[in-house]
Amino acid sequence: MIIAINGIPIISLELKNEFTGQNVTHAVEQYSKQRESRDPFLKNCLVHFAVDNNTALMTTKLENGNTHFLPFNRETKNPIIPDKFASSYLWEEILQADSLLEILNNYVFYEENEKTKEITTIFPRYHQRDCVHKLLADVKQNGTGKNYLIQHSAGSGKSKTIAWLAHQLSNLFGADQQPIFDSIIVITDRKVLDRQLQKQIKQFEKIKGTVNTITQGSRQLIKALIDGDKIIISTLQKFGYIGEVANLNGKRFAIIVDEAHSSQSGENVKDLKVSLTTDEALKNIIAQDDENSEPKDTVEIELEKIMASRQKLPHLSFFAFTATPKPKTLELFGIPDATQKSGYRAFHEYTMRQAIEEGFIRNVLDNYITKSSYFELIENEKAEAGKEFEKLKAKRLLINEVNKHPFAIAAKSHIMLAHFMEKTIHKIGGNAKAMLVTSSRAHAVLYKREFDKIILEQGHGIQTLVAFSGTVEIDGDKYTEESMNGSRVKDIAEEFKKPGYKILICANKFQTGFDQPLLHTMFVDKALGGVATVQTLSRLNRTIPNKKQDTLIIDFVNKHEDIQNDFQDYYQSTSLDKATDKQKLYNLKYEIEKADVFTADQITYFIEMFVRKKVKSEVLSPFFKKIAEGKYLTLAMEDREKFRKNINKYVRQYSFISQIISFIDTDLEKFYLFTKLLFKYLPYEKETLPLEVIQMVDMDKYRVQEEENGSIILNPEDAMLENPQGGEGGKRPDPKEVLKIIVKEINDKYAVELGDDDKVVKEMYESLKRDNSLMASLRADNIEDVKRMKLRESIDSALLKNAEPPIEFMNKLSKDKGLANYVVSQFFHLLMKEVNEDKNG
CATH class of the missing domain: 3.40.50.300 (P-loop containing nucleotide triphosphate hydrolases)
Structure with missing residues (x-):
């Protein structure tokens, strides 16, 4: 069927009736195999539709067997329409005369590909x-x-x-x-x-x-x-x-x-x-509020205008x-x-579901591997018997230290690089790239150093880029993006497009808005949650027709269940359960006032200076410093923290709620302007951390183990978000405990999966140190490749000399190249450290 305007064909359709045994796939096949794309009637058409009773597909270019049709459906599967075909919207909404003319006039255009200069018709x-x-x-x-x-x-x-x-x-x-x-x-x-x-x-x-x-x-x-x-x-x-x-x-x-x-x-x-x-428009809005009809001074008028400008x-x-x-x-x-x-x-x-099912984005949850770290901590000679520490802070510090430990960074780096070189690098026609999402700038620096070291040692011939803001200092050395990537790298996103760069290591950068279709694999070493989960992992969802067949995520921190919950909120329709309770703002204002840190007269003075006289905020600096150094400092530390959090919460909530309220209350605006500036002067109670605990504990064992491997399935259902109404910010009590108990509680959680393999590695290292021939070779003036070859021979020998050879562990080394490389690399660096210490000692 051809639709023409003034005799000029503009649309072709292949219509199939499912009641006679044919459907949309037969229509597609007919266009691809039986219709000649150079036929003048078809060649000059702007769009071609393949249609049956329930489905509609379209294409703007017929290429015989290479023709690619796109879905033209209301939903992934067109909903049932009573007494009509599910595809009836096509002729009732789209092909109706006025609608068709509107589309031709306002939507259809020709788009040129910047690289190939090929012209494509866009419908x-x-x-x-x-x-x-x-x-x-x-x-x-x-x-x-x-x-x-x-x-x-x-x-x-x-x-x-x-x-x-x-x-x-x-x-x-x-x-x-x-x-x-x-x-x-x-x-x-x-x-x-x-x-x-x-x-x-x-x-x-x-x-x-x-x-x-x-x-x-x-x-x-x-x-x-x-x-x-x-x-x-x-x-x-x-x-x-x-x-x-x-x-x-x-x-x-x-x-x-x-x-x-x-x-x-x-x-x-x-x-x-x-x-x-304009001022006139704001005055008209204010005049509509009956409560504000009485005479007002210039300050009130100005405040009303500010408040009105925030509203709809x-x-x-x-x-x-x-x-x-x-x-x-x-x-x-x-x-x-x-x-x-x-x-x-x-x-x-x-919806995301429709975009995935129609093939416009990839489902990044199809291949999702989670891995967990297991380790055991021991107290060292610096530990002081009976000394107590704040338990929660100490645990957080020790676990963070484990995650930055050279063993942990090296172990995960070897896993990631081995997987990239064995599984990913050949994808997308050999052009696949990967991204590593780290938990901090320091982690990004450590991973960049370790990745580049392994790549050089193993001769992988690929390059990495790192992205983080500012300067990071580690062990007295300072690092920036420029110092690590090279001064010639000015635009990381553009540089990453080059074929030599394969892995981008990020710390709070490129996790949103970064569009690189060649990204195939993502390594995650950061706790994700909420919208950030979807935005971060969706960096992989771009498609490349006929080339990008799959994606992969290897996650060292998050679990399948957590990722599923975060994605479920945005898989189909998302709605909000209820509106914000505006009374909460007044309750928060009352809680702040109850602390008696400042007076109503001080707010009045500030408004007079800031709104009427329009003095700059820096002129008011002594005024706010006096408040911040007055009654505020007499409060207990917990009360100071609560007061500061409540002010921050009021400022944030008011800036939002003021846009959805339909009334004028200048007291709220005065309080907002005052507390917004006061907050900047309130001393921040920096959390004191028991840093000495790090020096008292060593990591004895460490292992990474795969936990979950497969698809994360999302349910085809809409999501209802809960509107967080806020509550009082309270500090979680942190009881003190002796270090021995703190270490035991950490080990009870993180050492449960450690077993014989970890004992084998420890014993092997001690055996290698006693190998005089090996140590002599490492001390000699040999090139590194020779030293590594000797080390590999010694490892094999040490395993076989064992009275009870660890067959299971040996099988793991032979099957897992990443693990084998990691073991050799770590033994090499530890033993060379021993050699250098002997030389310098």
Whole structure:
């Protein structure tokens, strides 16, 4: 079937009836094998549909046997429609005349591949057109001033959806035949504008100058707003530098937020609102509150304007996109959930499940291996009998020290590199890469050193990069990204694209927003939780058709069950159970006031100086120092910590709640402005750690053991997030205990799986030290390869000379190359350390 406009074919369809024994797969086969792609009728069509009673697929390019069809379904499996075929939406929504003309005019375009210069016809996927269409209809019906949350998974084609939405909002007219919005502002939270997003929006530009990308600072942004540029692309941070912009009275704005999350619930978004809102508009909002109708002084008026600027504003509409909405995001941008009394949900959804099942992203949980570390600690000669330590702090310190121990770093490094070289490096046509996620900057440095050492020793011929912020000092040596990667590496993301670089080692960098399709394997040596789990592991989910067949995660910290729980929240629809209880804010304010650290007169003085006289915060420094060094210091340490936590909690909660309340209470705003500055002056009670405990304990045994290997299965069900209402922050009591008991409790938990193999290794090391021939070879002026060869021979000899050879352990060494390399490497470095100490002694 061909659909033509004025005799020009634009759409072809192969229609199959399942009641006669044929379905959509027969339609695909017909296009691939029986239809000649050079046929003029087919060649000139913009899109081709394969359709049966329940399913629709589409392609914009016929390549005979290489033709690739994409799903064009409402959900993974189209829902049943009473008295209709499940695929009836295709002709009722898409192929209907007005809809088809709208798609041809506003969606279809040609995209050029930057590398190959190949031209591809782009036709919107069902959910992309459905999302934009429904948003436009709602705005047209309800006007400006609403917020919309779009929960679209990775693989949804979000950049194109945003581009289509921005351009069509810029041309959307109301019943009065006037544009509903004067400007569309596309906001990205990243400090550097998203290049892909810029490109997508720019390439839809029909009239030159429609799109203005702000790259030159605040003056360019101010001019774009005053000139009424149709589409403005900017970072959120730039609005913090421009203040209120003149000549915007009566203007209405649509703000499209790329990757909406917690940063849109604080001061940054208030700065944006202030920039786009005139004094007159704020006065009109305040006047609608009957309680604020009595005469007020200038300070109250100013406070009301500040507070009003935080709330929903009638001339601003927000369109927020995210794959992983947090509770705050759902409440701030979502719509009321009809199934809940006071809950919220997204306006439009394209779920992770659908993206996976339709093949647009990989399921990163398909191959998930967890490994656990088992170790035994012993007190050494420095341990003081009977000395007590705070138990929780001591345990935390000792376990952290184990994780940084050279044995632990080396053991895990050998496992990771052995797996990469044996299993990963050949994937994706030999181009596969891996990422190691570490728990701290120090760990990143230690792993980078160990990885590079093993790679050099074993001649793997690959390179690594490390990513962390600032400077890290270990044993007196200072490390930076530049010192470890080399001064020529300026852009890590770009450098990692080069074929020689195979492994990226990260500490709180590149865990979100990093798009590298060649990432196949992830090593995790960090505790994950909540949204961070999904965002981090999803670095692997990008697809490469016909090349990237699978992914792998090896996790040394987290368990299958924990990962499953975190992903389940965002696998299908995500909603919020209830709204935030605003009374909690008043309760928190009361708790802070009850501590009697400052007075109402001091708040009044501050507001007079800060709001009316507009003095800079540094001028008020002596004022706040006096408060911080007064009654506050007389409180017990636990009360000081509680007071400081409560102030921090009030500041954070108010910056969010002030955006969702619909009334003006200037006392809350005064308290917020005052406590926000006071918090910076309150002395931080730095936790004292019993560092001497580290010197009193040695690690005697260490082993890494595989625990779980397989797929993590997610349930096909929606998730309901609980809105955290907050509670009093209390310090957990930390009873004191003698070191012997602390060590025993740690060993009871972490030494349970240690057995004969660990004893074999320890005995073997002692045997090697007594091997005079081996030690002489290590002391001689031989090259390292010769020394290592001699060591391997001595290990084999030591094992066989044993009265009862450890056959099971020997089999493990022969089967596990990573373990064998690790054992040899560790013995070599320990024995060479003995040799060097003898020389220097």
